Amino acid sequence: MKPLVLFAGGEARWPDWQGPLAEALAAAGVKAEITTEAPAGKVDFILYAPGDDTPGDFTQFTRCRAVFSLWAGVERIVTNPTLTQPLCRMVDPGLTRGMVEYVAGHVLRLHLGLDAVLAAQDGRWNPVAPPLASERPVAMLGLGALGEACARALAGMGFEVLGWSRRPKSLPGIACHHGRDGLRHALGRAQIAVTLLPATAGTENILDAETLTWLPRGASIINPGRGSLIDDAALLAALDSGQIGQATLDVFRTEPLPADHPYWRHPSVTVTPHIAAETRPATAAHVIAENIRRSLAGEPLLHLVDRQAGY
Ligand code: NDP
Ligand code: OXD
Numbered sequence: 001m002k003p004l005v006l007f008a009g010g011e012a013r014w015p016d017w018q019g020p021l022a023e024a025l026a027a028a029g030v031k032a033e034i035t036t037e038a039p040a041g042k043v044d045f046i047l048y049a050p051g052d053d054t055p056g057d058f059t060q061f062t063r064c065r066a067v068f069s070l071w072a073g074v075e076r077i078v079t080n081p082t083l084t085q086p087l088c089r090m091v092d093p094g095l096t097r098g099m100v101e102y103v104a105g106h107v108l109r110l111h112l113g114l115d116a117v118l119a120a121q122d123g124r125w126n127p128v129a130p131p132l133a134s135e136r137p138v139a140m141l142g143l144g145a146l147g148e149a150c151a152r153a154l155a156g157m158g159f160e161v162l163g164w165s166r167r168p169k170s171l172p173g174i175a176c177h178h179g180r181d182g183l184r185h186a187l188g189r190a191q192i193a194v195t196l197l198p199a200t201a202g203t204e205n206i207l208d209a210e211t212l213t214w215l216p217r218g219a220s221i222i223n224p225g226r227g228s229l230i231d232d233a234a235l236l237a238a239l240d241s242g243q244i245g246q247a248t249l250d251v252f253r254t255e256p257l258p259a260d261h262p263y264w265r266h267p268s269v270t271v272t273p274h275i276a277a278e279t280r281p282a283t284a285a286h287v288i289a290e291n292i293r294r295s296l297a298g299e300p301l302l303h304l305v306d307r308q309a310g311y
Helices: 011-027 093-111 114-119 145-156 179-189 232-241 281-297
Strands: 004-008 033-035 045-048 066-069 137-141 160-165 174-178 192-195 219-223 244-249 269-271
Touching: 004 011, 011 033, 011 281, 045 281, 066 281, 093 114, 093 145, 093 192, 093 219, 093 244, 093 281, 137 145, 137 179, 145 160, 145 174, 160 179, 174 179, 232 244
Parallel strands: 004 033, 004 045, 045 066, 137 160, 137 192, 160 174, 192 219, 219 244, 244 269
Antiparallel strands: none
């Protein structure tokens, strides 16, 4: 009997995934059946995205060998007590590429002062050249699949990049830090801070009233990580006082961001609607197919979530 793969990534996404998954499974030499509906007891693998129409109780999936998240962030499933099967998060070349483009684009926008340039088309000639990237230190909080790729891309453009992660790390061309002192050091030098951390108990409000003061006055923040990384009241106060010059925010504690949220009307905030990067079926399907192949062959799974660490 062919293994049964349940696509529980939301009905709306199924048409985008059906073809790429079939193709990727065939390319990996895996003969499996993919479906959007099946009796729980017959399912071997679950492809999961958080949503109203996705499973909340995994106890009925008695023969399920692994759950593959279609999202990189797993905070909405990792603490589910009914999930006893191995959980893998999404590491997808297409998603990574999108995040690199988003982060590089907004870092360059802030670095070159493009908002002011666009607002100043008023006939006045003001020939002030922007500094070079090498004169603009950028802190990358989170040096995982996404943070590392962004850090490398920025370093490749000449930015001075200071990285920060939970465990010590060594990356060429990037000054890597960890621990509370490391955070203070990285923020203390950064004119732009990018947050690409997962939402866990350890990262909640990592940018708060205290750590925001560690940044040089007028520094900018780009948050494509998760809303919980930022103490919103502290950030709004820091923006009002000028301690923080600009915040570009893609993710929020409540999404969609409510229409009356102060971020929408703050002159120093740019809101983007959780579009920094998304999983691309054409590339991500191969990651899933490889993991299904591995599971069936008894090989170790890629991108396993550390349930203790929460990411
Ligand atoms: P990874 O799991 O690969 O990397 C997470 C990084 O955060 C690691 O470097 C890890 O450190 C670090 N980290 C975790 N906890 C702490 C801590 N307490 N203190 C310091 N560093 C910590 O995740 P990804 O790079 O793949 O993704 C990061 C996040 O980006 C996702 O969890 C998701 O929330 C968000 N995301 C947002 C998207 C969007 O469109 N806005 C799209 C995709 C993802 P270490 O290296 O030591 O483990
Ligand atoms: C993700 C996201 O976690 O899109 O993949 O936010």
